[in-house]
Amino acid sequence: xSVSPTLPAHLRPALLADAAADESSLRRFLQGLPGxxxxxxxxxxxxxxxxxxxxxxxxxxxxxxxxxxxxxxxxGSDTPGxxxxxxxxxxxPDPGFPDTxxxxxxxxxxxxxxxxxxxxxxxxxxxxxxxxxxxxxRSSLEVKLADTALAIEAGATEIDMVIDRGAFLAGxxxxxxxxxxxxxxxxxxxxLKVILETGELATYDNVRRASFLAMLAGGDFxxxxxxxxxxxxxxxxxxxxxxxxxDWYALTGDRVAVKPAGGxxxxxxxxxxxxAVREVAGPEWLDxxxxxxxxxxxxxxxxxxxxxxxxxxxxxxxxxxxx
Amino acid sequence: MTLDPHSPGVRxxxxxxxxxxxxxxxxxxxxxxxxxxxxxxxxxxGGDDLETLNPATAQPLSTVSTASVADVDVAVGHARKAFxxxxxxxxxxxxxxxxxxxxxxxxxxARELAVVETLDNGKPIKESRDVDIPTAAxxxxxxxxxxxxxxxxGFGPSPQxxxxxxxxxxxxxxxxxxxxxxxxxxxxxxxxxxxxxxxxPLSILVLAEILADADLPPGVVNILPGAGDIxxxxxxxxxxxxxxFTGSTQVGKQIQRALAGTGRRLTLELGGKAANxxxxxxxxxxxxxxxxxxxFFNQGHVCCAGSRLLVQESVADEVVAKLQERxxxxxxxxPMDKNTDIGAINSAEQLSxxxxxxxxxxxxxxxxxxxxxxxxxxxxxxxxxxxxNVSQSMRIAREEIFGPVLSVLTFRTxxxxxxxxxxxxYGLSAGVWTEKGSRILGVxxxxxxxxxxxxxxxxxxxxxxxxGYKESxxxxxxxxxxxxxxxxxxxxxx
Numbered sequence: 001x002s003v004s005p006t007l008p009a010h011l012r013p014a015l016l017a018d019a020a021a022d023e024s025s026l027r028r029f030l031q032g033l034p035g036x037x038x039x040x041x042x043x044x045x046x047x048x049x050x051x052x053x054x055x056x057x058x059x060x061x062x063x064x065x066x067x068x069x070x071x072x073x074x075x076g077s078d079t080p081g082x083x084x085x086x087x088x089x090x091x092x093p094d095p096g097f098p099d100t101x102x103x104x105x106x107x108x109x110x111x112x113x114x115x116x117x118x119x120x121x122x123x124x125x126x127x128x129x130x131x132x133x134x135x136x137x138r139s140s141l142e143v144k145l146a147d148t149a150l151a152i153e154a155g156a157t158e159i160d161m162v163i164d165r166g167a168f169l170a171g172x173x174x175x176x177x178x179x180x181x182x183x184x185x186x187x188x189x190x191x192l193k194v195i196l197e198t199g200e201l202a203t204y205d206n207v208r209r210a211s212f213l214a215m216l217a218g219g220d221f222x223x224x225x226x227x228x229x230x231x232x233x234x235x236x237x238x239x240x241x242x243x244x245x246x247d248w249y250a251l252t253g254d255r256v257a258v259k260p261a262g263g264x265x266x267x268x269x270x271x272x273x274x275x276a277v278r279e280v281a282g283p284e285w286l287d288x289x290x291x292x293x294x295x296x297x298x299x300x301x302x303x304x305x306x307x308x309x310x311x312x313x314x315x316x317x318x319x320x321x322x323x
Numbered sequence: 324m325t326l327d328p329h330s331p332g333v334r335x336x337x338x339x340x341x342x343x344x345x346x347x348x349x350x351x352x353x354x355x356x357x358x359x360x361x362x363x364x365x366x367x368x369g370g371d372d373l374e375t376l377n378p379a380t381a382q383p384l385s386t387v388s389t390a391s392v393a394d395v396d397v398a399v400g401h402a403r404k405a406f407x408x409x410x411x412x413x414x415x416x417x418x419x420x421x422x423x424x425x426x427x428x429x430x431x432x433a434r435e436l437a438v439v440e441t442l443d444n445g446k447p448i449k450e451s452r453d454v455d456i457p458t459a460a461x462x463x464x465x466x467x468x469x470x471x472x473x474x475x476x477g478f479g480p481s482p483q484x485x486x487x488x489x490x491x492x493x494x495x496x497x498x499x500x501x502x503x504x505x506x507x508x509x510x511x512x513x514x515x516x517x518x519x520x521x522x523x524p525l526s527i528l529v530l531a532e533i534l535a536d537a538d539l540p541p542g543v544v545n546i547l548p549g550a551g552d553i554x555x556x557x558x559x560x561x562x563x564x565x566x567x568f569t570g571s572t573q574v575g576k577q578i579q580r581a582l583a584g585t586g587r588r589l590t591l592e593l594g595g596k597a598a599n600x601x602x603x604x605x606x607x608x609x610x611x612x613x614x615x616x617x618x619f620f621n622q623g624h625v626c627c628a629g630s631r632l633l634v635q636e637s638v639a640d641e642v643v644a645k646l647q648e649r650x651x652x653x654x655x656x657x658p659m660d661k662n663t664d665i666g667a668i669n670s671a672e673q674l675s676x677x678x679x680x681x682x683x684x685x686x687x688x689x690x691x692x693x694x695x696x697x698x699x700x701x702x703x704x705x706x707x708x709x710x711x712n713v714s715q716s717m718r719i720a721r722e723e724i725f726g727p728v729l730s731v732l733t734f735r736t737x738x739x740x741x742x743x744x745x746x747x748x749y750g751l752s753a754g755v756w757t758e759k760g761s762r763i764l765g766v767x768x769x770x771x772x773x774x775x776x777x778x779x780x781x782x783x784x785x786x787x788x789x790x791g792y793k794e795s796x797x798x799x800x801x802x803x804x805x806x807x808x809x810x811x812x813x814x815x816x817x
Contacts, residue, residue, distance in 0.1 A: 034604075034605070034606055034607040034608070035604075035605075035758040036606055036608070036609065037606035037609035037758075039609075039778065039779060040606060040608075040609025040612055040613065040778065040779065041608070043612075043779075044609070044612050050449060050453070050661070051341065051661075051662055052341070052344035052661035053341060053342075053344075054341075054342050054343075054344045055342045056342050057339065057340065057341045057342035058342070060339055061339060064326075064339060067326055067328065068328070104328035104329075105328065124327070124328075124329075126328060126329055157329065191329075243608050255331075274339070278339065279652050283338050283339070286338070286339050287326055287331070288326050288327075288328035289326070289327065289328055289329065289330060289331050290331075292328075
């Protein structure tokens with residue numbers, strides 16, 4: 001893999017290992033990243049949101065978006081029954097149209113993983129589980145590791161961890177780094193999504209730093225949000241993260257995946273994210289291996305819009321199943 | 324589409340691109356023939372009919388009746404009569420009502436105007452829709468608000484209008500330039516004779532319909548399509564009290580020579596060769612966006628375009644690589660497609676000028692890079708082009724190209740950046756990119772340019788004064804100082 005010359009010397013791979021050598025190196029590395037100008041990134045996001053996606057491009061995008069959904073239920077009121085119906089929906093999103101793609105995964109709490117795993121065995125639909133004292137992450141590393149192990153033993157194929165935002169905001173980048181490393185080690189070959197909870201990081205500079213921190217520590221995905229904090233995913237935030245994975249690829253030759261979660265409720269929004277994926281990260285990321293939507297209500301809007309495209313007219317919410 | 328969410332996909336088979344999304348040309352309601360607007364009526368002029376082309380297809384779009392030199396005289400007469408008859412005696416509040424009415428009509432007919440502009444000019448519909456037309460309406464709204472507040476504008480208790488104003492505007496922002504010129508002139512109580520560019524006469528003639536529908540008193544605004552000879556006759560007409568010109572420095576100099584000693588007022592907004600200065604502590608990704616917007620907005624047909632990129636040597640390779648990658652994603656093609664980023668060059672003449680100047684870059688030893696985007700096989704198109712290894716002495720670093728061609732130069736220190744940025748006969752605009760606030764202020768105050776953007780570029784707002792230093796002209800448009808250009812602010816006027 002040839003290394004692109006597009007990044008300054010202090011970002012080149014030979015020095016990347018050094019970047020995480022100790023707390024102060026890590027701080028120098030992360031704080032040495034170029035800043036993000038909020039006005040600029042927001043206006044670029046707004047400009048790209050005006051792309052007009054019509055006809056065949058729209059239908060194709062809808063199918064792509066469906067195949068990227070991590071169909072999620074993360075409620076205190078979740079029951080085995082709720083998770084079973086979610087799994088059925090994931091397997092066959094629109095029974096009236098069997099050619100509808102399946103979603104990428106379902107996303108549940110660790111104690112519901114076994115239920116989902118039983119429903120989804122052999123379907124190709126993944127089982128993602130939040131872990132590490134989701135959503136706040138306020139617990140010891142031991143508890144977080146145990147939480148992770150519990151989910152994996154029950155059959156999770158992907159782990160969605162949260163970073164310690166308190167440590168990050170206090171500047172203890174090493175602590176955040178070590179935790180991600182430890183969870184990644186516990187995951188083994190299970191893919192790890194690192195939730196930055198960008199709504200609590202507050203600045204785009206922090207989003208970029210946290211993205212690089214998660215990638216340095218070996219995260220397979222960088223994910224915006226838990227969905228429990230507002231604002232969750234936004235277009236400018238996803239622009240910053242897509243630019244980060246793009247730069248990381250130029251640096252290392254590795255493609256890290258991205259997952260916005262929370263707040264993406266309709267097809268129009270999803271298409272805007274796909275446009276950003278295409279034009280900021282690059283077309284290679286238009287792949288459910290490299291991009292996911294963490295969502296619950298989005299799927300039904302995608303299905304309704306899909307029917308509109310194939311039938312030529314709008315139907316209505318009663319023609320798609322509630323869960 | 325079978326992509327496995329749990330293993331890396333095979334990309335080639337699954338790329339997703341946008342389907343064509345053309346705006347409907349019918350919305351523009353382009354007629355076969357347009358007439359001049361003089362004395363409140365649409366009339367044929369004494370000049371030969373002019374065929375205007377759609378630059379995206381090089382096919383005829385419409386025919387326009389043009390003015391003769393005698394028509395200039397007639398139009399100035401109407402404007403004089405309107406000035407002395409009704410317009411200068413109306414209260415500011417009444418003039419404001421007309422301007423508000425015009426502003427609202429532009430907003431109501433925005434979609435139609437955007438289509439007309441794109442068909443006639445070649446700029447992408449997303450720009451005419453999101454920038455040109457809304458900003459034109461904003462200029463009328465802004466100046467409508469001034470009309471009854473002139474005595475509070477800081478020009479004395481009773482600033483007076485100048486009289487009849489002769490205005491000549493360019494083809495790069497046809498309607499927006501008309502708004503920049505007409506709105507402040509009317510708000511201040513002047514009457515107007517205006518000549519649009521030869522290649523883009525249509526949108527201002529749609530504006531003429533709006534003026535007529537607004538019941539603007541006859542003769543307050545007169546629109547004379549025509550070529551350079553009509554512009555010359557207009558600016559030299561003895562019945563004109565003030566001339567406002569936007570166009571090339573060469574023509575600006577001729578006008579200034581012709582008006583010298585006549586006592587008539589003059590404001591000129593001319594060419595530019597703006598430096599966009601990127602320091603090593605800049606927000607790099609947004610700087611790349613700003614560079615792209617600075618030079619490729621409106622195909623680079625912008626007098627304040629950031630046509631010289633001055634980048635600090637320590638980040639030059641990174642910035643140029645990111646820039647080329649970003650430029651490769653720009654979509655060049657049918658200006659009517661809503662996803663087109665770069666439209667057509669306005670005319671065959673301009674295309675050959677851009678082509679010839681770009682060729683000198685290679686001849687003089689600069690390294691040429693051209694976006695790999697496909698270029699349509701008809702119409703006037705020029706792909707985004709970047710020259711590196713450019714030195715200050717090359718023509719592409721000194722002359723205004725007025726096209727999608729960027730020259731990249733490097734610098735080592737802030738002083739060197741400022742020296743290079745100022746080393747041009749022009750001085751219209753500049754950009755500064757750095758996360759360091761004190762550097763923004765220091766560099767901005769050292770730059771000899773009328774507009775300095777910090778961490779952004781090519782932002783326009785009617786409240787902000789726009790205008791040049793040195794051979795980029797004098798006088799300001801927009802804001803309070805733009806208003807001053809249309810008022811007698813001398814002591815005897817008080």
